[in-house]
Amino acid sequence: MSPVKTLSTAKRVLKQLRHDPRTLALLFIVPSVLITLLKYVFDGQPKVFDGMAPMLLGIFPMTMMFLITSIATLRERRSGTLDRLMTMPVSKLDFILGYALAFSLVAFLQATITCLVLIGLLGVTVLGGTVATIVGAVSSALLGTALGLFSSAFATSEFQAVQFMPAIIFPQLLVCGLFVARDQMAQPLQWFANIMPLTYSVDAMKQVTMYADWTSTHTQDLLIVLGFTVLALLLGAITIRRQVRA
């Protein structure tokens, strides 16, 4: 592994994004617009919005980064550039970490903007504070990035990559506790929720919403999300083949 090559890959991915201002605008603006929209959907029930909005910060960055990363990585996997890179003195981890680093920076900016809109503009009170909210949103976005990198290995077209969103993200969304408390769901769904990373992203944001102090459950939730992120990155690196089967 070479830090120079990892950083160079991250820089390259960011330059590619910089040349696509529309994508950047969508990335940074859409989550804030959705959160704002939701505030007015719950115009007559502000308490419902105040309770739900921070949890959505555990979901929006993840889903958007999942989508953008899976398509960007799929493009690379399907183009001749990966063929060329894999015949060069480049480690697979340089490649995957470069992508992860670049999208992590994007995720950080996206999550920070959304948090600032939520807390600063929409006036939602989060007991845990702005920093804890940003940490939670960024960890969720990183998870989306890692899952996107990994899942791109199983898509052979951009159509398929987009379909992974309802297949991989939506079931997690349904059981994560946003709509119905997990202990009120059927037992098999509770087991399923317990092994899904989004559950812990949303739980972490719940902790931020409910407690002014940093709780041990909050730390545990973030560590589990981090664990899933690292695992997905490693699996993503494994799915990149130096040699492809004939």
Next chain:
Amino acid sequence: MSVSVKIKKLSVTLGGRVQALKNVSLELPVGKSIGFIGPSGAGKTTLVRSIVGRLKTADGAIHVFGQPAGSPALRSIVTYMTQELSVYADLTVKENLAYFATMAGQRRADAKANIADILRAVELTEKANTLVSNLSGGQKQRASLAVALIGSPQLMVLDEPTVGLDPVLRDKLWQLFNNLVKQGTTLIVSSHSMDEAERCDDLVLIRSGRVIAHGAPAQLLKSTGTKNVEQAFLKLVGGDE
């Protein structure tokens, strides 16, 4: 003869169904331009991908400079230009070259001079800061070729490098290829164009996954009693069927 690539009884079946290469054995010389010539679907790209180690082959053996194809030691001395464009369309030509130069392990100072030379060689200096997506087809092809010229490769494997280029530019690129060969680089060029064959020092004629002839152009013409490679190819194919 020093051997750059040694292939022994290589057979490749793509997707478990299509036999792309059938029992190919070859010894390719060092410091020569070698043409893999044959029609589309003949197996040229499969052979090229096997040599650069991108394709996992089960039957047969390939050694490049004495090392199994795809060995880590070869990654710094073998460069590869894929048939499809292998540059980032949403980066400029210069950004592409700078990125691949870093990936090839070049230092920034060395890369800068090398990139300027390469841009001149492929006549893209004026387009250095243009996004690849905004280039014409031929310019994109040259940008892709430019990446393969980075560093000082001992073996360059170019899959259809001149397809879609006008004859004048093609001629200039062949002058560049010949200069590289004079400096000791071994060059493998795949092409379906018979007129390119005559520019090579050594020819491998391929059809339906089989090598139907291997030798210097003059030697092939002599053995087939023909006046050009196309006629030689047709005669060999006629004899093959």
